[in-house]
Amino acid sequence: MRRSIVAVAALALLAGCEGNNLFPEDPVGTGGGRPGSIGGLVTAAGQGVGGAVVSVQSLAAADTTDAAGRYRIEGLDEGAYRLLLRVPPGFDLAPGDSTTRTASLGRGQTLTVNWQLLQATGGP
Numbered sequence: 001m002r003r004s005i006v007a008v009a010a011l012a013l014l015a016g017c018e019g020n021n022l023f024p025e026d027p028v029g030t031g032g033g034r035p036g037s038i039g040g041l042v043t044a045a046g047q048g049v050g051g052a053v054v055s056v057q058s059l060a061a062a063d064t065t066d067a068a069g070r071y072r073i074e075g076l077d078e079g080a081y082r083l084l085l086r087v088p089p090g091f092d093l094a095p096g097d098s099t100t101r102t103a104s105l106g107r108g109q110t111l112t113v114n115w116q117l118l119q120a121t122g123g124p
Contacts, residue, residue: 034108038083039072041065044091044117051088052115056081057100078107091117 042052048069055062056073059081063071083101087093094116103111 035075035077036105036107036109036111037072037074037076038081038103038105038111038113039063039070040112040114042069042071042085042115042117044119049088049091049117052091052117053086053088054113054115055084055086057084058082076105078105078109080104083113085115087117090120092120094118 038056040054042049042054042065048065048067050065050067050069052065052069052071053062054065054071054073056076061073061076063073065071081103083103085099085101087099093099097116101113101115103113105111
């Protein structure tokens with residue numbers, strides 16, 4: 001009788017825990033080691049600039065902006081990254097901007113890094 005009670009109690013305890021991990025591998029807010037991403041916009045005069053290439057220095061990770069100027073580089077681990085922008089023909093960097101940026105990415109985090117360009121002016 002006593003063994004039956006213990007067995008029933010053990011089964012009830014197991015059934016009550018089904019689907020609920022009391023010690024999750026991914027505590028809320030930590031990202032749990034999931035890769036992160038960096039994305040953003042490249043714009044000129046408020047309009048997206050397509051054809052700009054954003055890459056991560058020392059990694060084979062890059063993306064080309066779409067017609068709306070959006071890019072996204074995914075699958076990045078936690079750490080600091082140096083981003084490089086290749087400005088498309090017909091555009092220049094906005095004054096004070098740079099083709100390189102540094103971004104520090106946390107586990108599972110998504111960062112936004114934007115660039116501002118200007119229409120290139122003609123002339124020699």
